[in-house]
Amino acid sequence: MPLASINATPAQASMVALFTGLKSTSAFPITRKTPGRKWGASGEMIEKTVERRQKRMIKNKESTTQSRSRKQAYTNELENKVSRLEEGNVRLKKKGFVSCEYSNTPRYYDGRYWTMWKLPMFGCTDASQVLAELEEAKKAYPNAFVKIIRFDNKRQVQCISFIAYKPENY
Structure with missing residues (x-):
């Protein structure tokens, strides 16, 4: 009887079949819906x-x-x-x-150079002293511009500057 061959030995019963891979997904069509879209x-x-x-x-x-x-x-x-x-x-x-013709005085064409009138007035607190110096500079150089510059002695920077006098013919 051929059924006798079904009875296997214990060693044969513990044998596992080899893995052959996953089944194809093309046989199982799955439709996915994207959240938020209305189909x-x-x-x-x-x-x-x-x-x-x-x-x-x-x-x-x-x-x-x-x-x-x-x-x-x-x-x-x-x-x-x-x-x-x-x-x-x-x-x-x-x-x-x-x-530019030859001159003994240095010239800057951008207007940054100013000749200093006397020495700086350090510690001057009276405006009348500054005005007196301004009048004296105007008398000495009537055809020149006069510029007043105020420096801060603590920070050692220029605080303010302005042209105090322009020549009449300018």
């Missing part, structure tokens, strides 16, 4: 996606247009500056060159 007819979801895509494309075009207009405005501004510089060069060529 109606399949066409509705596609229409919403197309709508969003079109809006995004329009926004991208607007952004590109704005960027191009900014670049164009910047380019126009640079062109205007360059043309003004060129006009200035033409005018300078017509007038001639800017030159």
Whole structure:
């Protein structure tokens, strides 16, 4: 009787079959729903996606247009500056060159250099003393500007400065 072969020895009964792998998932279709989305007819979801895509494309075009207009405005501004510089060069060529004749006194063309009148008035607390010095400087140099500068002796910085006298012919 062939059924006798079903009876196996204890060693054969403890043998385990080899692992052959997982079953294919294509046989079990699973539909997943994304949370927050409402699924109606399949066409509705596609229409919403197309709508969003079109809006995004329009926004991208607007952004590109704005960027191009900014670049164009910047380019126009640079062109205007360059043309003004060129006009200035033409005018300078017509007038001639800017030159400085020899002088014993150092000159700064940006107006930072001022000759000091006498010594600084350290500890001066009376305004009448400053005004007297101003009048004396005006008499000595009637064609010069007179500038008053106030320094802070603790922080050692300039607090205030102003032109106290301008020449009449200026």
